[in-house]
Amino acid sequence: MDFTFQQYEESAQAIRARLGGFAPKVAMILGSGLGYLGDQVEGAVTVPYGEIPYFKSSTAPGHKGRLVFGTLEGQRVAVMQGRMHHYEGYSYEEVSYAVRVLRLLGCDTLIVTNAAGCVHTGWQAGDLMLITDHIKLFSQSPLRGENLPEFGVRFPDASKLYTPRLQELARQTAQEQGLTLREGVYFYCYGPQYETPAEVRAARILGGDAVGMSTAPEVVVAGHCGMEVLGITLLSNMAAGILDQPLSEREVLDAAEAAKEKFSGLIRACLRKM
Ligand code: HPA
Secondary structure (H helix, E strand, O other), rough: OOOOOHHHHHHHHHHHHHHHHOOOEEEEOOOOOOOHHHOOOOOEEEEHHHHHHOOHHHOOOOOOOEEEEEOOEEEEEEEEEOOOHHHOOOOOOHHHHHHHHHHHOOOEEEEEEEEEEEOOOOOOOOOEEEEEEEEOOOOOOOOOOOOOOOOOOOOOOOOOOHHHHHHHEEEEEHHHOOEEEEEEEEEEEEOOOOOOHHHHHHHHOOOOOOOOOOOOOHHHHHHHHEEEEEEEEEEEEEOOEEEEOOHHHHHHHHHHHHHHHHHHHHHHHHHHHH
16 A cells, blocks of 8 residues: 555644644664663653554564653654564555654654674674664565655665764764674565574675664665664674574563663763764
């Protein structure tokens, strides 16, 4: 289904009615087990996805399924506690729908976070990775179908989807905190099965450093409508086939829990400087 511009506007209007003039500037999408940053928002106004027209619910584990508006480190934020994934049965347009609505509400920056498998054999589970680019070759585009010129052009440039200025800001912030921040390419796989060891080897040969089931669709849409993007991945586990053990959702959520402090510390410090 192609959404119309009016539908995006209708969703934005339903949210505006709850915000009393508050206009968010920085949108944040918090991935698996990383949603707690949303609980730290000050003066929070919470809107469950189910109360917003055309929003889908978020069914993945560790995803609360609500928007939290307020301030964090002095920034006006709109935090998505939980995202929609293609593997939940949603089209790519549905997966990225909220990004356009947040753009209409006034957000010009998007911080995306996720948990992903570590493809790079020199790194470790628990490390954080700054996303410098992504590979999303083997799936449809969220921009497929009629272009909505209110958001952007038919053939958008994708050479700097992850904003260099924000990458530099994250790099410097990590350094100040004495935090090791890996840098690399997020290789999108639509799941929900974890990758096979052969797929992980293929991702590595093609230039991927992390494999995950989210983020790339939303970032394509954010770039299309002119938003600046900062992406941080928690490498929650070594990708399939690197260690001789099966992958599990438990491992991913435990890693997110363990990385809580350093992850939220980095994001909060970045927000302060934006
Ligand atoms: N693969 C894909 N998605 C993931 C992984 C993984 O290994 N870990 C967390 N999300």
